Amino acid sequence: MLSNTTRLLIIHALCHLAMIVYFDLSYFLMSFLWWQWIAASAIASGYHRYYSHNSFETGKWYEHYVNILGMFANPGPVLTWASAHKQHHRHADQEKDPHSYIHKGWFACYTNTWGWDANIERIHTKKLFRNKTVMFYYRYYFHIITAIMATLYLIHPVLFTYVFAVPVVLAFHGYGIINILGHRGGKPRNSVLANILTAGEGWHKYHHERSKDWKNGNKWWQWDFAGLWIRAIKHN
Numbered sequence: 001m002l003s004n005t006t007r008l009l010i011i012h013a014l015c016h017l018a019m020i021v022y023f024d025l026s027y028f029l030m031s032f033l034w035w036q037w038i039a040a041s042a043i044a045s046g047y048h049r050y051y052s053h054n055s056f057e058t059g060k061w062y063e064h065y066v067n068i069l070g071m072f073a074n075p076g077p078v079l080t081w082a083s084a085h086k087q088h089h090r091h092a093d094q095e096k097d098p099h100s101y102i103h104k105g106w107f108a109c110y111t112n113t114w115g116w117d118a119n120i121e122r123i124h125t126k127k128l129f130r131n132k133t134v135m136f137y138y139r140y141y142f143h144i145i146t147a148i149m150a151t152l153y154l155i156h157p158v159l160f161t162y163v164f165a166v167p168v169v170l171a172f173h174g175y176g177i178i179n180i181l182g183h184r185g186g187k188p189r190n191s192v193l194a195n196i197l198t199a200g201e202g203w204h205k206y207h208h209e210r211s212k213d214w215k216n217g218n219k220w221w222q223w224d225f226a227g228l229w230i231r232a233i234k235h236n
């Protein structure tokens with residue numbers, strides 16, 4: 001029986017393969033814009049600022065939006081991602097930090113951004129366990145993602161590649177890079193490169209200082225696409 005992390009890695013590997021086989025520069029650039037939309041509106045805003053930090057409130061529709069669109073980055077379910085991220089904040093750069101390359105090694109830090117099979121403290125999962133929507137998408141994560149992949153591939157392999165595979169590859173490296181560049185020398189740091197790849201998550205030093213803030217970055221020039229999206233949908 002394969003572990004959940006291995007299953008996620010197999011999907012990431014298949015997506016890398018599809019991108020190599022069907023590579024086309026103009027499609028890739030369009031897919032990069034599609035990835036920016038997924039990253040800003042579902043991962044940075046949803047997985048991260050909404051579920052991990054409860055930094056804003058909005059309608060119930062947004063939970064389904066985040067859980068479904070988020071799969072186009074293959075980050076694993078919200079339950080494991082958000083609880084691992086909460087633990088990252090609580091124990092940043094220490095032994096229990098699931099994203100610390102100092103303690104977990106470069107490879108694990110770069111490839112395992114989702115927290116499935118990580119040793120997560122109960123305090124970080126408690127609230128998420130009570131959320132029925134989160135638990136539904138946790139249980140059926142692989143069923144739904146397989147259905148999305150199979151449908152796109154059967155319509156056309158190129159459609160599968162640029163709607164699904166390329167965003168997954170960009171997510172894999174974007175979050176791998178932020179895990180490495182977002183903490184250097186045992187401290188949170190800002191990274192322009194990680195910010196471009198993650199649609200606004202690169203101002204990581206500021207984020208650790210004010211993790212409840214739905215905006216990231218505190219200077220006008222610090223681009224934060226996710227923050228613009230949240231400003232448009234938040235209720236509070």
Ligand SMILES: [Zn+2]
Nearest residue numbers: 092182188204
């Ligand atoms: Zn961090």
Ligand SMILES: [Zn+2]
Nearest residue numbers: 052085089211
């Ligand atoms: Zn955070």
